[in-house]
Amino acid sequence: MHYAEAKSILSPRNGMNIYRGCTHGCIYCDSRSVCYQMKHDFEDVEVKKNAPQLLEAALRSKRQRCMIGTGAMCDPYQPVEKSERLTRRCLELADRYAFGFTLITKSDLVLRDTDLLKSINKKTKCVVQMTITTFDDALCRVIEPDVCVTSRRAEVLRILRDEGIPTVVWLCPVLPFINDTEENLLGILDLCFGAGVYGILCFGFGVTLREGDREYFYQKLDEHFPGVRQKYIKEFGNCYECISKNNERLMKIFRAECGRHGVLCDTRRIFAYLSEFEDKLSGEQLSLF
Numbered sequence: 001m002h003y004a005e006a007k008s009i010l011s012p013r014n015g016m017n018i019y020r021g022c023t024h025g026c027i028y029c030d031s032r033s034v035c036y037q038m039k040h041d042f043e044d045v046e047v048k049k050n051a052p053q054l055l056e057a058a059l060r061s062k063r064q065r066c067m068i069g070t071g072a073m074c075d076p077y078q079p080v081e082k083s084e085r086l087t088r089r090c091l092e093l094a095d096r097y098a099f100g101f102t103l104i105t106k107s108d109l110v111l112r113d114t115d116l117l118k119s120i121n122k123k124t125k126c127v128v129q130m131t132i133t134t135f136d137d138a139l140c141r142v143i144e145p146d147v148c149v150t151s152r153r154a155e156v157l158r159i160l161r162d163e164g165i166p167t168v169v170w171l172c173p174v175l176p177f178i179n180d181t182e183e184n185l186l187g188i189l190d191l192c193f194g195a196g197v198y199g200i201l202c203f204g205f206g207v208t209l210r211e212g213d214r215e216y217f218y219q220k221l222d223e224h225f226p227g228v229r230q231k232y233i234k235e236f237g238n239c240y241e242c243i244s245k246n247n248e249r250l251m252k253i254f255r256a257e258c259g260r261h262g263v264l265c266d267t268r269r270i271f272a273y274l275s276e277f278e279d280k281l282s283g284e285q286l287s288l289f
Contacts, residue, residue, distance in 0.1 A: 001045050001080050009054035009201045015069040016027045016055065018086045020046035024072045024106060025146040027220035028173050031073050034212035045080050052089040067125070068094055071104030075147075081109060082209065091116040100124040104170065106131045106147045108156050117165050125278045127198070128160055131170040134179045135187025142224050150191070157195035166198045168270060171254075172283045173207035177231050180244035182204050182253060189257050197274065199264035205250045206243035227262075 021042050022031065032042050040046060047057055048054075055068075055172050056105045068090075070076045076087040087103075091113055094101045101108070101120050110117075110128060120126040130153050134140050137149040148156075155169050174180050185205075210219060210233075221229040236242040244250070258265035264273075 001047060002040070003049045004046050005050050006048040006054060008058075009048070010058045010068070011049050014066055015072055016051070016090075017073045018048055018051045018070060018090060019074045019078060019080060020048070020075055022078050023080070023146055024075060024078055024144060026106075027224075028175065028207050028209075028217055029094075030208055030210070030213050031158060032216050033110035033210045035210065036212060045078065047080060047084055049084075049086070051086050052093060053101065055090050055173045056093050056097075057076065058261070059093060059126050060117070062099075064277075065097070065099050066281070067100040067102055067275055069102045069104075069127070075105050076103055076108060077105045077109040079146075083250055088113050088116065093125075095119050098123045098281075100126065102127040102129060102191075102274050104129040104131065106144065106153065108148045108152055110155060111159060112236065114160075114163055114165075118163055118250075119161070120167055122280065124280055125166070125276075127166045127168060127274060128157075129168045129201075129274075130157055131172075132188050132191065133172065133174060135184050135191070136179070139179060143178070143220075144188070145255070147165070150188075151162065154191040154195055157192070161196040161204045168274065169197050171200050171201045171202040172204075174205045174244065174250075175207050176205075176242055176244040177228050178225060180246050180250065182246075182250065185253060186257070189261075193257075193263060195262045197263060199270040200252070200254075201255055201256060201267055201270055202265065203267065204243060205247045206241060208240055209242055210240055226257075228249070 003147055021044060023043050095116050111162050117126045132153055133148055137151050140149045160167050171188060218229045255265055
């Protein structure tokens with residue numbers, strides 16, 4: 001871990017990354033890719049110590065309130081957050097200025113901030129997005145080794161449901177030759193339906209690989225799944241998108257099951273929901289985009 005002074009915090013679409021780098025150890029993480037120009041080791045997490053100050057200045061300058069998002073690149077609830085509490089401080093600001101908030105995480109540490117999530121959600125909208133890639137906890141410990149397992153994430157989703165916090169699940173990536181099976185899909189869906197999630201994002205069954213990410217992924221395949229790297233090289237070469245041969249069949253099952261359970265699975269509609277600011281005190285809804 002090391003500290004840095006950021007020059008700005010919000011992107012043009014009101015997203016932010018409070019940390020840069022991650023210690024969850026997920027073997028497929030796209031954020032390792034060279035194109036992001038990270039100048040430090042990925043596990044040497046950069047802490048943007050002035051993020052709350054920058055966020056407050058940005059919120060105060062906004063002409064209209066909107067949804068603020070975090071977690072698209074690096075998990076806002078990785079272990080360093082326990083001591084640094086920057087995510088919590090940013091939530092406090094969103095609550096104070098009555099902005100909406102949405103975040104993406106794999107960590108049960110998000111439950112620490114349930115009080116703020118509920119307070120924001122009373123005034124506007126607060127959505128927790130949780131990534132789930134595999135139903136089997138034993139496999140989860142291999143491909144996502146330093147973060148809570150799937151069964152615990154499902155428990156977190158149920159707790160948030162009971163607290164009135166809407167949730168969305170990212171069902172990706174699903175790794176060809178490893179967990180691109182109907183059994184895995186149905187297991188994940190069962191957890192999602194049981195937790196009453198608002199929607200499930202799935203862009204297809206597969207994984208994306210590029211320079212930096214690919215090398216690390218292949219190293220971990222050799223460690224844990226002997227022979228699978230050779231299958232990737234033969235099947236996909238240097239392709240960015242590595243789509244499962246089972247993709248078409250699994251997508252049909254995915255859409256049919258979501259429809260049967262009344263859970264949103266249309267990516268455009270889910271993203272529209274995540275971006276739409278709701279002023280619950282006045283009953284207004286404003287689109288972020």
